[in-house]
Amino acid sequence: MFRVLEQADLPSRIADQVLQAIGDGLLRPGERVTEARLATQMGTSRAPVREALRLLESQGLIVSHPRRGFFVKSYNADELAETYDLRQCLELHNAEALVTRMTDADLQRLEAQVELLKTLGAEGRSQEQVVEDYAFHRMLCEIGGNSRILRLFDQIATELRSGIALVGRIYDDPVELARSHDPIIEALRRRDATRLREELREHLRDASTHVIDIYRKWPGTPQEELPGHPLEDGPKAAR
Amino acid sequence: MFRVLEQADLPSRIADQVLQAIGDGLLRPGERVTEARLATQMGTSRAPVREALRLLESQGLIVSHPRRGFFVKSYNADELAETYDLRQCLELHNAEALVTRMTDADLQRLEAQVELLKTLGAEGRSQEQVVEDYAFHRMLCEIGGNSRILRLFDQIATELRSGIALVGRIYDDPVELARSHDPIIEALRRRDATRLREELREHLRDASTHVIDIYRKWPGTPQEELPGHPLEDGPKAAR
DNA sequence: CATTTGTCGATTGTCGACGATTGACAGTGC
DNA sequence: GCACTGTCAATCGTCGACAATCGACAAATG
Numbered sequence: 001m002f003r004v005l006e007q008a009d010l011p012s013r014i015a016d017q018v019l020q021a022i023g024d025g026l027l028r029p030g031e032r033v034t035e036a037r038l039a040t041q042m043g044t045s046r047a048p049v050r051e052a053l054r055l056l057e058s059q060g061l062i063v064s065h066p067r068r069g070f071f072v073k074s075y076n077a078d079e080l081a082e083t084y085d086l087r088q089c090l091e092l093h094n095a096e097a098l099v100t101r102m103t104d105a106d107l108q109r110l111e112a113q114v115e116l117l118k119t120l121g122a123e124g125r126s127q128e129q130v131v132e133d134y135a136f137h138r139m140l141c142e143i144g145g146n147s148r149i150l151r152l153f154d155q156i157a158t159e160l161r162s163g164i165a166l167v168g169r170i171y172d173d174p175v176e177l178a179r180s181h182d183p184i185i186e187a188l189r190r191r192d193a194t195r196l197r198e199e200l201r202e203h204l205r206d207a208s209t210h211v212i213d214i215y216r217k218w219p220g221t222p223q224e225e226l227p228g229h230p231l232e233d234g235p236k237a238a239r
Numbered sequence: 240m241f242r243v244l245e246q247a248d249l250p251s252r253i254a255d256q257v258l259q260a261i262g263d264g265l266l267r268p269g270e271r272v273t274e275a276r277l278a279t280q281m282g283t284s285r286a287p288v289r290e291a292l293r294l295l296e297s298q299g300l301i302v303s304h305p306r307r308g309f310f311v312k313s314y315n316a317d318e319l320a321e322t323y324d325l326r327q328c329l330e331l332h333n334a335e336a337l338v339t340r341m342t343d344a345d346l347q348r349l350e351a352q353v354e355l356l357k358t359l360g361a362e363g364r365s366q367e368q369v370v371e372d373y374a375f376h377r378m379l380c381e382i383g384g385n386s387r388i389l390r391l392f393d394q395i396a397t398e399l400r401s402g403i404a405l406v407g408r409i410y411d412d413p414v415e416l417a418r419s420h421d422p423i424i425e426a427l428r429r430r431d432a433t434r435l436r437e438e439l440r441e442h443l444r445d446a447s448t449h450v451i452d453i454y455r456k457w458p459g460t461p462q463e464e465l466p467g468h469p470l471e472d473g474p475k476a477a478r
Numbered sequence: 479c480a481t482t483t484g485t486c487g488a489t490t491g492t493c494g495a496c497g498a499t500t501g502a503c504a505g506t507g508c
Numbered sequence: 509g510c511a512c513t514g515t516c517a518a519t520c521g522t523c524g525a526c527a528a529t530c531g532a533c534a535a536a537t538g
Contacts, residue, residue: 009305010491034519045493046520047286054290058297066248067499067520082387085332089388093328148321149328152391249521273489284523285490306490306529 014042014052022061022072022162029074033062060159075163077215083163084208087156091137091204092197094144099191106143107188113139114181121174129174134161136181164211180206253281253291261300261311261401268313272301299398314402316454322402323447326395330376330443331436333383338430345382346427352378353420360413368413373400375420403450419445 008016018038021027033053035046042049053070056062064070075083113136120129134157141153180203187196247255257277260266272292274285281288292309295301303309314322352375359368373396380392419442426435 036519047492050521051289051293051491054293055297058294068501069520079387082385085385086387086391089328089332093324093332146321146324148318148325152325275489286522289490290521307531308489 010044010048011051011055014038014044014049015055017042018052018056019061019158019162027072029072031072033070033072035070059155061162075215077212080160080163080215081208081212083156083159084204084212087153087160088201088204088208090149090153090156091140091200094141094146094149095196095200096193097144097146098140099188099193099196101145102143102188102191106139110136110139110188111185114178114185117178117181118175121176121178124174126174129177130161130164133177160211163215249283249287250290250294253277253283253288254294256281257291257295258300258397258401266311268311270311272309272311274309298394300401314454316451319399319402319454320447320451322395322398323443323451326392326399327440327443327447329388329392329395330379330439333380333385333388334435334439335432336383336385337379338427338432338435340384341382341427341430345378349375349378349427350424353417353424356417356420357414360415360417363413365413368416369400369403372416399450402454 018027018033027033035049035053038053039046039049053062053064057064057070061073062070063073113132116132117129117136120126120132138150138153138157141150144150183199184196184203187199257266257272266272274288274292277292278285278288292301292303296303296309300312301309302312352371355371356368356375359365359371377389377392377396380389383389422438423435423442426438
């Protein structure tokens, strides 16, 4: 029996392209994205491009000003902090369901994942480490069992990763990052929800303050508008 | 100073119409929504209709199967439970920031809102009570200060309200519902975050179990919208 | 009679085009 | 020189049209 191999539809593929372009820094925050140009680049008409951009907009990676066009979302440090806050909200809540639903097999997979993090850290492959770090936390959400929360986590992860792509290297010490997951594993082994929450809280607090600090120091994103547009607000009488 | 009165763009207006149609029960869960029909009803072309439906899809009220079309999202009890779980996640997390950021004026507004709930309950206007109930919880999120969480709450509220619209009457006793907010207010007065979390947890647990119970009993939306073909408009002209 | 195949109607995905609106720029008057 | 105004290019929002695809139904096949 042959499965209908789901070839992604056009808008999704375009969205992936844009996503990758953002991740690779080809499209910088605040930069304008014109439908027509993207359409010709993709070799399609504007219709699917529009859908792709709207999709990304719903995921928070693109913003659109009515009758002005689409722009790559630029985060300031405050917005980033809010997103991290939401992430913490989800993960801490998830911790409760996690300890009750987690099987021994799950635990083993999680342990293996942390080992992977350590290996990548030791080898200095921090780019991949970031990806696998998110994969670890995604596992936690997955085991938690609320598919809705999982979907939201995915969305947030995409945003944060795109935000992080800007600052390049994220953590000073990849080995330290990997090791910071140990207490989480330990709490999981004991199936101690309270402990787990505490460890996660600390873990996420460290990560967020770190990234946000870099973001504040790096003034690369506050106001960067090229195509001769006061992007922030059209209303000229903004006083 | 004249404000640029934001006349909503076409897709948003169409989305509102669809939203209202769902809320009024004109569009039932699982029902198909064809672009062309909606377009002619709205007197527009299919393009803005498509955008509107995609918008609603991103908000979870519409689902689309590629090359099959759009359908009104039908919840089963499990999905509803997941959404309530997420809502609890947000509100409990928000409680922490809430007690530290809330001003006395905020508290007064909240108290007034509960009074309104009681009035509406006593007069049996439960439809409006539901709206004002959400407004109360929205205030909590607003005061909490995380705009991202607030946006998410709005989205969830829309979904839940549309899901609730199905079951019609929600609470057996509107007066009891209004009164169930008193402990929350009390915890807020004391600015006791722990207590507030506990009260909110109980409050939300009651609400969710209640609604979900009704949902389970009411087989109005049994299971999967079937792929087959809910083509009901069919004056089937056999040839 | 059960199963497969072919055809048809209905609907979506995509396209190119047109009008409308925005911001930029030059010209005018003071 | 500065503010205002009219024009212009760029781009978005919307439209109607076409081909591709899906489900339903009937005919064909064993």
